[in-house]
Amino acid sequence: MPSNRKTLIILSAVGVAMLGVGFASDPLYDTFCKVTGYGGTPKIADDNLSEVLDRTVTVEFDSNVAQDLPWKFKADQRRMDVQLGQSGLAYYTVKNTSDEALTGVANFNVMPIKAAPFFVKTDCFCFEEQTIQPGAEMSLPVIFFVDPQLDEDKRLDDVKTITLSYTFFPAEKGTLSAPEPAAQTVPATN
Known part of the structure; x- marks a missing residue:
């Protein structure tokens, strides 16, 4: 009987460890991709402090x-043609064609993949997430540079040529509506 108990404890510990790894794998993979540029994920920077080179690339x-x-x-x-190290500013336009407020999130990718670690977005x-009211249109900026280390x-x-690609997805499964305004209470008068 003690051997069965030991086996049960070991298997339970392995199961809990596997569950923990499963929950941690997505954030760890995202962090790995952001740091290394793996999988076409561009780096994100706070400031553009790099030098500007004569070499020019076309960003599509x-x-x-x-x-x-x-x-x-x-x-x-x-x-847009940019020199390596030069800041670029591009705009996208998004319009909500539905009759309700919706929230979306944009995923991005850079091609070719080998250039992704050198494509840096500063804003x-x-x-x-972006919430857009019914029929509304928004202008969305992206500020970036291509690292001179390329x-x-x-x-x-x-x-x-480097292609910056975005895909908007619903922020959560299904559609999200704008929150209802909170009910206001009026104090009673005597």
Whole structure:
């Protein structure tokens, strides 16, 4: 009987450990991708303190919306030439075509993947959820630069064009409505 108890304790500990790893894997993977640029995830920076080089790359802008989010979303410019280290400012426009307020979140990707660690966003609408009222349209900015260290890696000499792609998804499963205004209480008069 003691051997069965020992086996049960070991299996329970393994199960709890696997459950913990399962919950921790998504945030750990996201952090890994942001730090390394793995999987086309660009770096995020606070300030652009880099030097500007003569080398120029073309940044193309792509926009998509998930099927279950009734929004129109487009880049205001199709492409932009920037020097390595130079800040770029691009705008996207999003419109809620439904008859209710909806909240969405934009996921992003950079192609080619090998250039992703060098694409740095200093400010972006994708850093937080966007709530848009019915029929409303918003202009959404993104400020970025391409790290001059891209020029130091000879494997990246062929990178002439970088595509920044966004896809908007509903912030939660289904649609979200704007919160109802709180009821106001009026104090009774004597």
